Amino acid sequence: MTKEKIGEVIVVEGRDDLIAVKKAVEAQVIITQGLGLSPKTVALIQEAQKRCGVIVFTDPDGPGERIRRWITEAVPGVKHAFLPLSQAREARKVGIEHASTDDIRQALLQVRSPGQASAGFTREDMRNWKLEGSPEAAWRRQALGERLGMGHANAKQFLQRLNHFAISRAEVEEALAKIGEKPCQEK
Incomplete structure (x- = not known):
């Protein structure tokens, strides 16, 4: 089975999220290092948005939502992919890395764009x-x-x-x- 190719750069929180996304789709990925979102990483996301577009795909928890808001404010026009909490949970842990490949692929195919x-x-x-x-x-x-x-x-x-x-x-x-x-x- 061939992987779906995503043209935009996908922004995730950590290395394990990157690995999970790469298993599900073919795409470029930027890691924020969680809440440690640096000015250098923001600049990289801004450049990616200009070049080919960005999809923010953070964990469905408080820190993930905070990161999503920061990026949305710093990089206007980014798209958003959401994974339901029920699909991103493993025992007491929550994160993109705990979702199935199919759930990740489905979330990335249901991307939401800001509208006029x-x-x-x-x-x-x-x-x-x-x-x-x-x-x-x-x-x-x-x-x-x-x-x-x-x-x-x-x-x-x-x-x-x-x-x-x-x-x-x-x-x-x-x-x-x-x-x-x-x-x-x-x-």
Whole structure:
């Protein structure tokens, strides 16, 4: 089986992430060294963005989200790939390196790009869709984020992502219909 070739440079946190990505796809990869993102590495990412584009593919945890935000601020226009937490978990560890080759490949094929047009989602939309202010809001954001390929986030970040990636209202409503309601927990 031939590996999918990715034209953009993929930014990951560490060496083990690089190895996992290289097993899944053929691509150039830059390592941030986790939260130790240096000015030299940022400059390298900026140059890669100018040359061929960048996909940020960090771990689905707090440090990974922080790194994603730093890169997004420093390098406008980067694309984003998200791996659901459930696919990046091994025992008590979380990271891209713990995901299967197929899950990594799938995440990199569902890349989200910043868009020009936005549906103009609001906090009212978030409340109406039970993505904020509801006991099941966190579960619904996680399920919707997985279905839309935009990762899990708190309500404020989720709203920003919906608008940033120019996701259509129809796309959100179709995905919400498919996730339905949270299954009842057995007592």
